[in-house]
Amino acid sequence: MDYYNGHEDFLDRIEKLNAIGIALSSQRNAPALLEMILQGAKSILNADGGTLYLASEDKQHLIFEIIINDSLEIMMGGTTGVSIPFDPLPLYDREGKPNNNMVAAYAAINHKTINIPDAYVAEGFDFSGTRAFDRKTGYRSQSFITVPMQNHESELIGVLQLINAKDPRTGAIIPFSEQSRSLAESLASQAAIALSNNRLIQEFRQLFESFIELMAEAIDVKSPYNGKHCRRVPDLTMMIAEAVCKANYGIFKDFSMTEEELYELKIAGLLHDCGKVTTPVHVIDKATKLQTIFDRIHLIDTRFEVLKRDAEIEFLNQKLAALESGNPQNVPSLEAKFQQKIQQLNSDRTFLQKCNIGGEFMRDDLKERVLQIAKYEWVDTEGKLSPFLNENEVYNLNISRGTLTPEERQIINDHIVVTINMLTKLPYPKNLRRVPEYAGGHHERMDGKGYPKGLTREQMSVPARMMGIADIFEALSSDDRPYKDAKTLTECLQILGKMKQENHIDPDLFDLFVNEKVYLRYAEKYLHEYQIDQVDLTKIPGYTPPAV
Structure with missing residues (x-):
């Protein structure tokens, strides 16, 4: 008698399926998503173990992504960090003939669910590897259900395979029922949609980031004297953000940023100078007072x-x-x-x-x-x-x-107005709506004397204030400016310290920047050895160590 024919039990399994479907739609972490799919299938079908495969990009192989077996206490792949030591399953041989001997490959190639009550007596499939595994571990692989996962275009996404259905009352291994088959196919369909959506989101994000980085690179390439700025400022901004989030003292004790908020700040950093695409090269590159197209x-x-x-x-x-x-x-x-x-x-x-x-x-x-x-x-x-x-x-x-003359300096300053105008015209998704504010605030001052909006500290977000410090420090320490030599760490911090005293930069962020040695992390990654001097913090103007 099939235990799962019970009406109440079937409703319970449907509820589990719905709950898993809802959870799948909200999960963005790919390894965690894969685990959720396999663990959900095991729960609904009350299986002892299972394997989740993903199709290779060329659709020629099935790649092991997660393997779970409760009896053998095996869990590999996914978020575990344990690598799976098995080679991908080929879907076709060297001559292009389909590999119909392997049950997972057969299901993938033929887009068909395979339900096998007992692998040891099944015909038409090669289970020699399964038997060898059983001899080695003392396990008994019996019932299998193998379901292809396809997206809305019938494109193969992967294969979901469950092994050894268990009677919840006795624990005995039983075949997977037709209800189990139906539920497995439904879950596989939902899983394929979730995986496709996740992949599309990741591909869109990669495309978006590539476009942003391309713009940043174009701005940097535009000027040989500014060739690293658009890439270094976001990196330093993220270093500051990481330090602020880890701080357990001062006004930042309870401050935190989610992964999405950090991503938003990173994008803003990459775009913070996008308005420079309109700035004339002869102004950006004005290395001397008399330079125009050439130095007069x-x-x-x-x-x-x-x-x-x-x-x-x-x-x-x-x-x-x-x-x-x-x-x-x-x-x-x-x-x-x-x-x-x-x-x-x-x-x-x-x-x-x-x-x-x-x-x-x-x-x-x-x-x-x-x-x-x-x-x-x-x-x-x-x-x-x-x-x-x-x-x-x-x-x-x-x-x-x-x-620069006052007129040329105004042209340079106008790049931030252009930046804000460009960024505010983009139709951002919800998680990126603060990009214009973050990117557009890096030339504001805490006393309201900055530009373009004359914002005060209270009117600015913490991330925007982070970027202000990153922008200044990168410019001070850079070795590619036409109008100055690269400064040492001590010189950079002394100038920043005076800016703190003049209410130019955020005082608390500056103290944390110094105290957590964010400047040193950045220096070790980007600066020349001669710039990394021994900093005497007692001689940094304005610096206030945290209260112990």
């Missing part, structure tokens, strides 16, 4: 050579006149005056070359010297007497900090 300091060097040539011609003419007029005693003073002028021109040229490089600050007396040099006159290529420096050259050479 070379034109100024040529003008100095013209002035030196004219000075030499004037000196030679004066020397010749002195000799012809019988006043050779005037020659030494003329030569001294000439050498003095050449020396002054060489000094002025060196000075302008240094001004052109840019720096942290240019004093007013240096700016005045630029204005004085600008008053020199030279005969240009058209034979006209012109000022030595034009207004644009003076304007650029007298830039106070860095190499």
Whole structure:
């Protein structure tokens, strides 16, 4: 008598099937999903063991994914971390003929459920491997049910196989009933849908991430002086997020982020500078104050050579006149005056070359010297007497900090507005809706003096504040900026510390960044050895160690 013919028991198994179906639809972790499928099938069919196979990408093999046997206490694959030592089952031989001898292969090839009451007396299938396994373990493999898993397009996803149905009252091994067959096929169908959906989600995520990384790479490749920024900032942001989530002190004691929230932050990090696709290359790459398509300091060097040539011609003419007029005693003073002028021109040229490089600050007396040099006159290529420096050259050479004019700096700053505008137009799924906010906030300041929205600390999320620190630290430590040398860890932290004191960056995140040595983890991965110096935390301005 089939125990499972009981009406109440059948309803109970239907309820289990529905519960498993609901659980399958919400599970996103692939190994856990596979375990849930096999464990659910074992429970519904009251089987002693089972195997779940997945079809290879080329649909030529069945790959062992999970093996479970309660009596032998075997559990391999899935989330266990225990590898399965069996080779994939071939679905076809070398000549392309179907492998109908193996029951799992037969079910897969023919899209047919196979229900075998006793493998030892079954005909048409090769169970020699099963018998060998039984001899080795002392087990008795008896009833089998093997169900192909197919998606809505009848494409093979895998095979679900259960072994040794048990009578729940006596524990005796019995055949799988027709009801069991029906339930197994129903579960296999649900499992195929769940696996297909999971695979589609993973493939979509991979496509999405690949597209995002492609955009980040395009931005980095656009500028040889900014070639690592879009990849390093998200990595450092995630290091900070990990440290914050692990912190068991201060305001972050109870702070946490889910796997989906961390993924959202990662995507935001990859997209944080996407607006730079619209920024002109000559602005991004402006390595010196006079650079446009080329560095105009070379034109100024040529003008100095013209002035030196004219000075030499004037000196030679004066020397010749002195000799012809019988006043050779005037020659030494003329030569001294000439050498003095050449020396002054060489000094002025060196000075302008240094001004052109840019720096942290240019004093007013240096700016005045630029204005004085600008008053020199030279005969240009058209034979006209012109000022030595034009207004644009003076304007650029007298830039106070860095190499960008206020107008060029505004162009650079506008990239974040473009970033926000680009990102807010995308139809995000629910788990990515904060990407624009995270990506668009990395130039804001805690005191509201940042851009583009002038947000204060209270108006910003913690992840957005994390990215702000990551963006600054990467820029300070980078060795590919045209306007500065790569700084050591001490120099980077000292600058960040001053930014904390000036209410530029989040004070608590900065302290955690230093205390948890996030900077060192990043340095060991990305920085040069000469940059990784011994940091004396007592000399980092603004740093406050956590209270013990």
